[in-house]
Amino acid sequence: MPNRRKPSKWTRPVSDRPLLGGHQTREDKADGSWMVRRLSGSAAGKAYRCPGCDQTIAPAVPHVVVWPENPSLLGALGGGQSMDERRHWHTACWQRRR
Secondary structure, three states, X not given: OOOOOOXXXXXXXXXXOOOOOOOEEEEEEOOEXXXXXXXXXXXXXXXXXXXXXXXXXXOOOOEEEEEEOOHHHHHHOOOOOHHHHOEEEOHHHHHHOO
């Protein structure tokens, strides 16, 4: 009998991986349009490094996940595909960013 289990999300391409919690909105900053998803503390299961303050975002701390709306904006983040360029920010750090 063939294995009918769903493949692990970690073996799927990044663009197909789920981003749990919240809903996404579009925000405009000086360097373009960004997709922003607010995560609740219960949806934040591991630690991340905030690019705004270079401090750790601890597990279970509400924060935002941000990626460029337009892949041509990736030069500001160092290249790659937009879903590969998701970054986790403290909410206050993202709000301070212009």
